[in-house]
Amino acid sequence: MTNNRRPAAFDIKTNGKKPSDKPSKRKINSGPRPAKSIDIENKNLQIASEEDDIFAAQLNTLDEMSEHEPPVKLKKSKFSILRLAAAAIVMLLSLSFGLWAETLITDLFERSPLTGWLGASALLVLLVSFLFLIVREIIGIAKLRSVEKLRKDIEKALPTPNIPQARDLVSRITKIVIERPETARGRQILLEAEDDIIDGNNLLALAETQLLGNLDKEARKLILSSAKRVSVVTAISPKALIDTGYALYEMVRLTRKLANLYGSHPGFFGILKLLRSVISHLAVTGTVAIGESLIHQFVSHGIAGKISARFGEGVINGIMTTRFGIVAMELSRPMPFKELKRPQIKSFLSELTTTSPPKDVEK
Structure with missing residues (x-):
């Protein structure tokens, strides 16, 4: 007797069983799952260590990213009424100065040719000096922009x-x-090893360590010296x-030193531009960082109860100056921190609380 049975196909997912046409009796709970307690004394319960905890690793990564947070930049509008008004004021002052100078030189020549030529010579020296200042300001702003552009290019290429x-x-x-x-x-070492390095990251790392x-x-010494002076004052x-006036003066002075x-x-306008960038960065990220450092250091080490009120205010102002100097250092640096570690406020605190007098390291 021959078997005329034909081969039948079946679904692999059902393991050869025919799918049932009856609806499943399993209840689907669409609501939230009830909370269950965990028995920590259960021997079968395995708790991941801190090294193996992926969530702790992610939090540490976020902390590192916040420490190396890029500077905040304000969006510049193409048209500004304030700039237009400033340009009009400058034009009016220039015309007024021109009319005043013409009247003065004319009156001097009417009195005596000698006084006229002396006045004209003094006016010429004044104009040449003013032109020299303008050229110096333009060169200073151009250098500052070139440093900023170089830092951006390195960040993109890193x-x-x-x-x-x-x-x-x-x-x-x-x-x-x-x-x-x-x-x-450092330049000599880099010149000798530049042809032997075939990896871009290694070359940039060597340049950072040897050149910067x-x-x-030296920048750390400048920041610490400035912070100590603010604390003492x-x-x-x-x-x-x-206190406020000297702190502002010290911040401007520190910014100029770090940029140089x-x-x-x-120049003057370049320093103002750099100060605006530093303040815009501190306005968003600086307050939180200062608060965390102060709470951690003063509460954990119990310094607040051991020092006087005035000395405590001096230490706090010194820490704020330190925070300002770190940001100014980061913005003045032609290369972002990668191979070298970015200075932290807590590394300055032990030296700020010492009684050693501040030293001016400006050469």
């Missing part, structure tokens, strides 16, 4: 820089810091207005 791109960036860094004698040995390492140490000054240290050499 994930995967190729060797020609890295060599171009290193050459631009060298041109900026070539005036500093602290970089002479000594400058970072706050502790001994009788008026709060004196890293090769920017900005």
Whole structure:
């Protein structure tokens, strides 16, 4: 007897069983699941260690990202009524000065040719000096913008820089810091090893350590010296207005020193531009960082109960100056922190609370 049975297909997912046409009796709970307690004494319960906890690793990564947070930049509008008014005021003042100078020189020539020529010579010297100041301000702003552009280019190239791109960036860094004698040995080492390095990341790392390492140490000394001066003045000054005025003066002075240290050499308007960038960054991120550092250091170490009120105010103002200096250092630096570690406020606190007098490290 022959078997005329035909082969039948079946679904692999059902393991050869015929799917049932009857609806499933399993109840589907569309509401929220009830909370269940966990018995921590259960021997079968496994708790992941802190090294294996992926959530702790993610939190640590977020903390590191917040420490290296890029500076905040304000959006510039194309048209501003304030700029238009300032341009009109400058034009009116220029016309007024021109009419006044013409009238003055004419009156001097009417009195005596000698006094006329002396007045004209003095006016010429004044105009040449003013032109020199304008040119210096333009050069300073151009250098500041070149440093900012170089830092942006390095940030874009840092994930995967190729060797020609890295060599171009290193050459631009060298041109900026070539005036500093602290970089002479680093430039020599970099020149000797540049042809032997075939990886862009390694070349940029070597450039950061050799060209900017000594400058970072000098910048740290400048920040610490400025913070100590602010702390001392706050502790001994009788008026709060004196504290505020000296702190503002010290911040402007520190910004100028740091910019000159890293090769920017900005003028008056360049310093104002750099100060605006630092303040805009501190307005968003600085307050939180200062508060966390103060709470951690003063509460955990119990310093607040051991020092006087005036000395405590001096330490706080010194920490705020330190925070300002770190941001100014980061914005003046031609390269973002990657191989070298960014300074932290807590590393300055032990030196701020010492009684050693501040030293001016400006050369």
